[in-house]
Amino acid sequence: MRVIDIIIKDLRVLLRDKKTIGIMIIMPIILITILGSALGNVFGGQDNTDKIQIAIVKEYNEVEEAEMFVESLKNNTVFQGIDQENIKDISENLKDFSMEEIIFNEFLKNEEIKEIIEYRVTNLDSAKDLLSNDEISAIVIFPENFAFDMYTNFATPFRNEVSIQILEHPEGYIDNQIVEGIFKGFTDKVSTMVIGKNVFIETMMENGFQLEALNKMDMIMESMSDILDSSSIALKEVNVNKNEPLSGFQYYTIAITSMFILFVAGEGAKLLLEEKDNLTYQRMAIAGTQKSKIVIGKFCTILVFALLQIGIMIAYSAVVLGVEWGNPSLVVLITLCAGFTMSGLGTVLAAVSYRIGNYKMADVFQGFIFIFAIFGGSFMPVDVLPSFIKPLSNFVPNGLTLKLYQKVMLGSGMNDILIYLIVLLAMAVGFTLIAVFILNGEERWKYVKYNNAKTSKIKS
Amino acid sequence: MALLEVNNLKKYFKEVKAVDGISFKVERGEVFGLLGPNGAGKSTTISMISTLFKPNEGDIKYKNVSIIDNPSAIQQKLGVVPQEIALYPTLSGYENLKFWGHAYGLRGKELSNRIEEVSEIIGIKDRLKDKIEKYSGGMKRRINIGAALLHNPEILIMDEPTVGIDPQSRNHILDTVLELNKKGMTIIYTSHYMEEVEYLCTRVSIMDKGNIIASGTQEELLEIVKGKKKINLRFDKISDNLIDRINSIDYIENVDVHDDEIILTTQNGEDIFKDLIAKSSETENSILSIDIKKPNLEAVFLHLTGRALRD
Numbered sequence: 001m002r003v004i005d006i007i008i009k010d011l012r013v014l015l016r017d018k019k020t021i022g023i024m025i026i027m028p029i030i031l032i033t034i035l036g037s038a039l040g041n042v043f044g045g046q047d048n049t050d051k052i053q054i055a056i057v058k059e060y061n062e063v064e065e066a067e068m069f070v071e072s073l074k075n076n077t078v079f080q081g082i083d084q085e086n087i088k089d090i091s092e093n094l095k096d097f098s099m100e101e102i103i104f105n106e107f108l109k110n111e112e113i114k115e116i117i118e119y120r121v122t123n124l125d126s127a128k129d130l131l132s133n134d135e136i137s138a139i140v141i142f143p144e145n146f147a148f149d150m151y152t153n154f155a156t157p158f159r160n161e162v163s164i165q166i167l168e169h170p171e172g173y174i175d176n177q178i179v180e181g182i183f184k185g186f187t188d189k190v191s192t193m194v195i196g197k198n199v200f201i202e203t204m205m206e207n208g209f210q211l212e213a214l215n216k217m218d219m220i221m222e223s224m225s226d227i228l229d230s231s232s233i234a235l236k237e238v239n240v241n242k243n244e245p246l247s248g249f250q251y252y253t254i255a256i257t258s259m260f261i262l263f264v265a266g267e268g269a270k271l272l273l274e275e276k277d278n279l280t281y282q283r284m285a286i287a288g289t290q291k292s293k294i295v296i297g298k299f300c301t302i303l304v305f306a307l308l309q310i311g312i313m314i315a316y317s318a319v320v321l322g323v324e325w326g327n328p329s330l331v332v333l334i335t336l337c338a339g340f341t342m343s344g345l346g347t348v349l350a351a352v353s354y355r356i357g358n359y360k361m362a363d364v365f366q367g368f369i370f371i372f373a374i375f376g377g378s379f380m381p382v383d384v385l386p387s388f389i390k391p392l393s394n395f396v397p398n399g400l401t402l403k404l405y406q407k408v409m410l411g412s413g414m415n416d417i418l419i420y421l422i423v424l425l426a427m428a429v430g431f432t433l434i435a436v437f438i439l440n441g442e443e444r445w446k447y448v449k450y451n452n453a454k455t456s457k458i459k460s
Numbered sequence: 461m462a463l464l465e466v467n468n469l470k471k472y473f474k475e476v477k478a479v480d481g482i483s484f485k486v487e488r489g490e491v492f493g494l495l496g497p498n499g500a501g502k503s504t505t506i507s508m509i510s511t512l513f514k515p516n517e518g519d520i521k522y523k524n525v526s527i528i529d530n531p532s533a534i535q536q537k538l539g540v541v542p543q544e545i546a547l548y549p550t551l552s553g554y555e556n557l558k559f560w561g562h563a564y565g566l567r568g569k570e571l572s573n574r575i576e577e578v579s580e581i582i583g584i585k586d587r588l589k590d591k592i593e594k595y596s597g598g599m600k601r602r603i604n605i606g607a608a609l610l611h612n613p614e615i616l617i618m619d620e621p622t623v624g625i626d627p628q629s630r631n632h633i634l635d636t637v638l639e640l641n642k643k644g645m646t647i648i649y650t651s652h653y654m655e656e657v658e659y660l661c662t663r664v665s666i667m668d669k670g671n672i673i674a675s676g677t678q679e680e681l682l683e684i685v686k687g688k689k690k691i692n693l694r695f696d697k698i699s700d701n702l703i704d705r706i707n708s709i710d711y712i713e714n715v716d717v718h719d720d721e722i723i724l725t726t727q728n729g730e731d732i733f734k735d736l737i738a739k740s741s742e743t744e745n746s747i748l749s750i751d752i753k754k755p756n757l758e759a760v761f762l763h764l765t766g767r768a769l770r771d
Contacts, residue, residue, distance in 0.1 A: 005562040009548065009555075016550045279546035283607075286510045287563040288535035 001289045006297030007304060010271060014305060020267055024309050028260040029316055035256065036249035036321060051118040052175045053136040055127035056108075058146075062100050065147035069155075070094065090155045099150045103142075107186060116178060131167065137175035139167040140183060153194045157201045162187070246409055250324070251381070253317040254405035258398040259378035260313075261306050261342050262369045268302035268346025269362035272354040295347065295439055299432070302346040306339040326408035330417065334408065337424045338401040344431025345397065351438035372396045377403075400424045461524055463488040463646055464509070464615065469518035471504050478504040480670035481518070486615070486648060491641050493661030494650040495757060497767070500667040502650040503543055506617050509648070510540045522615075536564060539613030543620045545600045546607075549593035553584060553603050556592060557610060564611035574610050581639070582606040583632055598629025605633065609640070616640060617648045622656060634659060654758040666761055673764045681760050685725065688713070690759040692751040693722045693736065705739040716768040720748075723768050725759055 014020055073087045108119055119140075122130070127139040142164060149160035164183055168176040275281035275294070284294060314331070317323035325331045353361040373379055375392040376399030382390050393399030404420050462485035471479040479501040486492045494502045507513045509520055511531035520527050522534040547556045554575065561571040579585040582602040592600060605621060618637065622630040637660055641647055651657050657664055658678060665675040674681055695702065698717060706722065707715055711731075716723045726732055733750065740747050753759070762768055 001563045001565075005559065009551070009559045012555065013548055013550055278548070279542055279544055280548065282512055283540070283542065283546040283560070284563055286512055286535065286538070286540050287560070288532055289563060 001284065001287065001293065003293050003297050003300060006289075006294060007300045010297065010301035011304060014267070014301070023263055024260065024267065024305070025312055028256045028309075028313060031256045032249070032253050032313070032317060033321070035252040036247075038248075051114075052116060052138075052178055053130075054117055054119045054179055055130055055136050055139045056104075056119050056121045057124045057127050057139060057141045058121060059124070059144045060142055060146040060148070062098070062147040065145060066094060066151065069148050069151040073156075094151065094155065097151075097154070099147050103186075113182065117182065128167075131169055134169065137169045138179040140179070141165040141167070150190075153190075154197075157198060159194055159198055162190075246406065247323070249317065249321045250409055251406075253313060253321065253323050254402050254409070255378040257310055257313040258338070258376060258402040258405070259369065259373040261309060261338060261401070262345075262372055262398055263366070264302055264306045264309055265342045265346035265349060266362055266366045266369060267305075268298065268343070269349030269353050269365060270359060271298045271301065271346075272350040273357070273359060273362075276354060276357075291439070295351075295435070298350055299343045299347045299435075303339045303343040306342045307335060310335045310338065324409065325405070326411065327413075330408045330414065331405070333421065334401065334404045334417070334424075337421055337428065338397070338404075340428035341397045341401075341424050341431065344428040344435065347435040348431045348438070351435040355438055372398050375399055376401075394420075394423070397424065397427055400427075462486060463523065464648075465521040465524075466505070466509070467519045467521070469505065469508060469520065470516045471501075471508060471513060472516050477670045479508070479515070482665075482667070482670075482672045483518075484665045484672060484675060486646060487663075488646055489641070489644055490662045491637065491647045491649055491660050493657040493664040494648065494667055495652070495654065495657045495664055495761070496650075496667035497652050499669075500652075501670040502652075502667055503619055504670075505667070506540070506619050506648065506650060509534075510538060510617060511535055534615075536611065537614040539608035539611065539616040541605050541608045541616070541618040541621050543623060545592075545604050547592050547600070547604060550591055552589050552591050553579070553595070553606075554588040556603060557588075557606055560607040561610045566610060571610075574612070578606045578609045581609065581636060583636075596626075596629075598625040598632075601625050601629060601633060602636075605636065613645070615646045615648065617650075619650050620652070621649075622651070622653065630656075654756060654761070658757055664757065666757070666764070668761070668765050674760060678757065681757060682755055685755040685759045685763050688725050688727050688755055688759065688763065689732075690753045690755055690762070691724050691726065691732065691736075692749075692753065693724070694720055694748040694751075695722070695740070695745045696720070696748060697745055698722065699743060699745055702740060702743045702745045705742055706736070709735050709739065714762050714766050716762055716766065718768060723762060725755075725763055 070091050073090060104121075107113065108117065120136075124139070124141065127136070130136045131139055143162075146162060146164075149162045152158055152160045153162070164187060166176075166180055166183060168179070272281070272295070275284075281294065285291070314325060314335075318325065349361055349365055353359060374385075375389060376382075376396045377385070377393055378398060382393045382399070382403075393403065400420055400423060404417050404424070407417050407420075464486040466485070467483050469479055469482050470477070482501070482505065484492075494505065496502050504513065508515050509527075511527055511534065514528060522537070525533045527534045548559070551559070557575045557578065558571065561567075561574060566574060575588075576585075579588055582605055584599060584602050584606065587595065587599060592603065595603065601621060605618070608616060608618075622633055625633075634656060637647060637649065641660075647660075649657065649660055661678070663675070663677050664681060665672045666681070667673070674684065698720060703715065703717060703722070706712065706724070709732075711726055713725045713727070714723075736750070737747065758768065
């Protein structure tokens, strides 16, 4: 018998089982549609038309702190080593330099940022009320002395540490990441420029141009201000940080698909034992069909079924929900690798079920699918899970599959996903080898179940 | 040269001696019967002939070639009808036959023709498109047989093929067996139904507890109980007292009790009625019927084992 005959027969059997079709195809379609629609707004993707609302709390006083900064310069209380001429220049330059102008009018009101974030300035208590009433996703707090420290960083050779505090809504998973990403991008950029400025001054000083360096402070401040005006730099940082938002439909399509291919493996676990229980396995053996062909047939059946299932999910989500999957060749490659891994896993489960002679293994695995789903990020993004769970997503096949699809949706190329593909394929090979090891050896089944034989009286 | 030769075959499952050193030969073109109660070792024997089990000891030769070391020598020449339905219930009769045809290397036009012919033989042509799960028990049995006939096997092994089906289907199956045999197919038929073996088989081996206790043609086997009578007695109820009193009749050879029935063999036909009525009248049990039968294979089994076949 050819392996293809076994595969065709198995697929016919599987596709005629309404329960199997319900679990494998109908249920994920329903879940993708419901979860994608219901939870889409927690994602920052294209379907999220609402802007993220944040409150900004200013605990500093720019005017007072500017005066305090100039006073400190004049008194030489903090900034020793700067001569009066330079102090005068810096004070003059400060009149044209405003931190608030840069942050509020140029950075936060930048067209790209405005598309994502809408802010209001308020005090801390009001902001907390807004947060607890779900009216905003986060509070960004600029601390006391923020202006003073920033002037110091920009206008002197010195560097003070500035930290912006963000209070987040506990359920605003993706919004939080976006807000964090934007402000981190901003502060990173500022830090980079401050460091650059300091390196410039130190280099000048080391080469005996201390005076010239300080004289150029006004130019440095001006150029730093110009660079900060360009919030596209900040946005670029943001994109790296928050991994480009996916739409709710995008995320849940890959999350649910990655989870439900585990059910294919679970279903595959029953294939061999069902043949054994139906005595069709023995009948094939009697006809001279080698065990290896039967097992390869089961492996391929699970593979084809997994590919079919993923294919239907891709087609449905693309056509009906408008989900963009990214580079088609990479999607095909990931799908094949995921299919192989599920085949390997399904064959291991089938081998164990076959050897122990009951369906407990398949049932236990069905229970574990939900744990795998949590670890793999099928119910909620891995990023919002406790830190000790996050690494586990790389050890469950659905977690890796989800990550791969996610990366391709976000525009990653082959180089970015190669390592994950290798791990996924290694799992497939590992599972298959385990299955071969378990199935290796002489058969121990009994052909006829004597005790089950029915008898009846003969009426001649 | 016998078509199939079984020599000193043994198969043990842990402590259980399922088959304990049996030998027999099957000649080309005959219907060979393996008769015995459930658990006698018939199915284990045919499992070894089918190459499903390897024996612990002994040999099986097909056309003088050992199939223990070379199972492929017989696999494609053999058709096996297992005791239980070994089919895919959610596939149609046609799809099942097609799949099992593939298992024996049939394809294309040849396979289609064979499915046509076999469905004719088993009388199921009109229902081929229906799923197996919608078939009656008898129809499932027929298609179970059909799946073993597709490759036109040289030897057909049928393991209790009529268990649990209606008389009409059973008669159809028995007639099919005879038809196939008439066309030259060698058949090994196992059953615990004595009537079926008597109806079909030219030679019979009677098995019990893993051993063959008698072999030969039906006539040869009946010689064992020549001159004896088999008597079936039915009572309103059977008490230990009644059994003891019947056992006390010295010329009665075997007494086997079944529900409300006692089966016994004896050589004395003259005094038996008088003595049985006398003994039963000493108890609280009443005789409902007395049935004297010509000795048959069941009587042979009863004579040899002291138990009825259906035990």
